[in-house]
Amino acid sequence: MKILVCISHVPDTTSKINFAEGDTKFDANGVQFVINPNDEFGLTRAMWFKEKQGASVDVINVGGAETEPTLRKALAIGADKAIRVNTEAKDGYQVAGELAKVAQDGGYDLIIGGRESIDYNGGMVPGMIAAMMGASFINNCIGLEVDGSSVTAIREIDGGKETVSTSLPLVVGGQKGIVEESDLRIPNMRGIMMARQKPLEVVEPSGTAVKSASVQFEKPAPKGAVKLVDPENLDELISLLHNEAKVI
Amino acid sequence: MSVLVYTESEQGKYKKSAFEVASYGSALAEKMGTGVSAIAFNAEDAGALGNYGVGKVLQVSDASFESFTAAKYAKAIAAAARQENATVVVLSSSANSKYLAPLLAVELEAGYASNVIALPDDVSSFKVKRNAFTNKAYAFTSISSDIKLVGVSNNSFGVTEKGGSATVESFAPDASADGVSVDGQDKAAGKVTIADADIVVSGGRGLKGPENWNMVEELADVLGAATACSKPVSDMGWRPHSEHVGQTGKPVASNLYIAIGISGAIQHLAGINASKVKVVINTDPEAPFFKAADYGVVGDAFSVVPQLIEKLKAFKAAG
Ligand SMILES: Cc1cc2nc3c(=O)[nH]c(=O)nc-3n(C[C@H](O)[C@H](O)[C@H](O)COP(=O)(O)OP(=O)(O)OC[C@H]3O[C@@H](n4cnc5c(N)ncnc54)[C@H](O)[C@@H]3O)c2cc1C
Numbered sequence A: 001m002k003i004l005v006c007i008s009h010v011p012d013t014t015s016k017i018n019f020a021e022g023d024t025k026f027d028a029n030g031v032q033f034v035i036n037p038n039d040e041f042g043l044t045r046a047m048w049f050k051e052k053q054g055a056s057v058d059v060i061n062v063g064g065a066e067t068e069p070t071l072r073k074a075l076a077i078g079a080d081k082a083i084r085v086n087t088e089a090k091d092g093y094q095v096a097g098e099l100a101k102v103a104q105d106g107g108y109d110l111i112i113g114g115r116e117s118i119d120y121n122g123g124m125v126p127g128m129i130a131a132m133m134g135a136s137f138i139n140n141c142i143g144l145e146v147d148g149s150s151v152t153a154i155r156e157i158d159g160g161k162e163t164v165s166t167s168l169p170l171v172v173g174g175q176k177g178i179v180e181e182s183d184l185r186i187p188n189m190r191g192i193m194m195a196r197q198k199p200l201e202v203v204e205p206s207g208t209a210v211k212s213a214s215v216q217f218e219k220p221a222p223k224g225a226v227k228l229v230d231p232e233n234l235d236e237l238i239s240l241l242h243n244e245a246k247v248i
Numbered sequence B: 001m002s003v004l005v006y007t008e009s010e011q012g013k014y015k016k017s018a019f020e021v022a023s024y025g026s027a028l029a030e031k032m033g034t035g036v037s038a039i040a041f042n043a044e045d046a047g048a049l050g051n052y053g054v055g056k057v058l059q060v061s062d063a064s065f066e067s068f069t070a071a072k073y074a075k076a077i078a079a080a081a082r083q084e085n086a087t088v089v090v091l092s093s094s095a096n097s098k099y100l101a102p103l104l105a106v107e108l109e110a111g112y113a114s115n116v117i118a119l120p121d122d123v124s125s126f127k128v129k130r131n132a133f134t135n136k137a138y139a140f141t142s143i144s145s146d147i148k149l150v151g152v153s154n155n156s157f158g159v160t161e162k163g164g165s166a167t168v169e170s171f172a173p174d175a176s177a178d179g180v181s182v183d184g185q186d187k188a189a190g191k192v193t194i195a196d197a198d199i200v201v202s203g204g205r206g207l208k209g210p211e212n213w214n215m216v217e218e219l220a221d222v223l224g225a226a227t228a229c230s231k232p233v234s235d236m237g238w239r240p241h242s243e244h245v246g247q248t249g250k251p252v253a254s255n256l257y258i259a260i261g262i263s264g265a266i267q268h269l270a271g272i273n274a275s276k277v278k279v280v281i282n283t284d285p286e287a288p289f290f291k292a293a294d295y296g297v298v299g300d301a302f303s304v305v306p307q308l309i310e311k312l313k314a315f316k317a318a319g
């Protein structure tokens, strides 16, 4: 089985978000970038398929050279090869187009991405890849088993979960649960050394269509001070929620 | 040119989000100087959308749509969009809508903006405001394709009653299977889900153990709320995965979010900040959650929550 894991390069979850150039660009100054958490869960599941079923695991990002340290980290975790499609990621449609092309040309059977990236929160790239390739798609995936070309998976739904079955080729939108938090791997020294020797291919974009653009950003207005209610006077809380906030 | 909205129902009843997307679609259609139609699957009172400005409902009555699969639904909605000559398709931010939207986008070659919280200022540049960076910022995204797909963030636009009526037409899209089959579901029956709830009651590590969740559930019951939890709580298996909220869990955009024994880490806050009113109950006055909340009680959950339940019961009983 050939697996391709889509890696989105995003600000660390603790980052304060700022913008530059008149709030038209994300300000990467002082921001530490990481593998998108949803993709890290998917990558870890891919490593399981590599170790237990002899799958090959490549990782891919659509972006500029600044994303290479993030791809190297994925190699250090254990991926065999990294691919970077050398173009600025403008919107989900364009990114999906580039990824679908590599996935198709490379004959990948299983493409694992994340439910959403925590920066632009598009939640669209994996589904679009599937539609473009004519592959099956499972989103919010919290369990994945492959036996030959048949697949069983667990999908989180609003208020619970469901079991689904399908066959390869398949695109998955993964999240926490596809492996547990405790299964995530921190690259060790050996992994980091080996990652330096592993191939990182840079391919030129095929120039797929862009259909949207984020042109302006804004930060939420600062919050007013909290109103404290005495724990011995909870009637006041109820009254505030009823009369002032009007939410109960 | 027209606007099509995809309205979700469950067991024949429209969800609240159906009325919200209808309201959004109808306000948008007004701006565009056009009409709005809706597609509904197995809804009992399909015409009810008229009250929210929908002129025509394409009613699909077909048992094979009882079980949701994304590709099948995406194909049906695309067929409706083509029939209605829709240039904008509006849907909600439920897990199912987010599942089918990218498939629908490719089918219609449409640009898609998710988590949208407002109408575009003008319909020619079609620049929509959306939640991004997991609620740490807003992005203004302009969609340039001929057909546009808008996912409205729950509880962001609200519901506007217009008192109109809608014609109901039957619509019979292709219902052939889509390659993914649903073999079984495990879903708490009769419970409000985090995505649909107006109120969410959430517990953190401060509650010490799963055996203490009775009071969280009871508080939720009194309020008609959904229950949620912080990440460590689901990691330790105290509560199911599906209740984990935050940046790496489910997003919450309720009217009221009550956090009990949750410290308010940045990853937690990011995922729940789209909620309108936030209440925190925590023993530690220095807990970061107090900076993000509207109302706070510095106190022990084990004494505050039971009292709050009793007082709320009395308040509800008094009507
Ligand atoms: C990559 C990444 C992603 C993450 N994503 C998420 C996410 O999506 N969602 C999420 O929730 N977290 C997430 N986290 C974890 C987050 O950083 C915090 O660790 C977590 O939110 C803390 O959970 P908590 O508030 O329940 O526990 P704690 O931080 O341990 O807080 C417990 C609180 O309970 C209070 N308390 C104790 N006893 C009582 C009592 N008797 N009555 C009232 N209050 C009491 C304490 O004062 C304390 O404030 C993520 C972390 C990382 C690194």
Ligand SMILES: Nc1ncnc2c1ncn2[C@@H]1O[C@H](COP(=O)(O)O)[C@@H](O)[C@H]1O
Pocket (backbone or CB within 6 Å): A006, A007, A008, A009, A036, A038, A039, A060, A061, A062, A063, A089, A092, A095, A112, A113, A114, A115, A116, A117, A118, A120, A121, A122, A123, A124, A125, A126
């Ligand atoms: N530029 C990118 N390069 C590679 N994969 C990406 C990129 N952007 C998004 N993805 C993948 O698509 C998933 C969903 O992203 P999004 O649709 O942007 O929310 C991510 O979790 C990644 O797996």
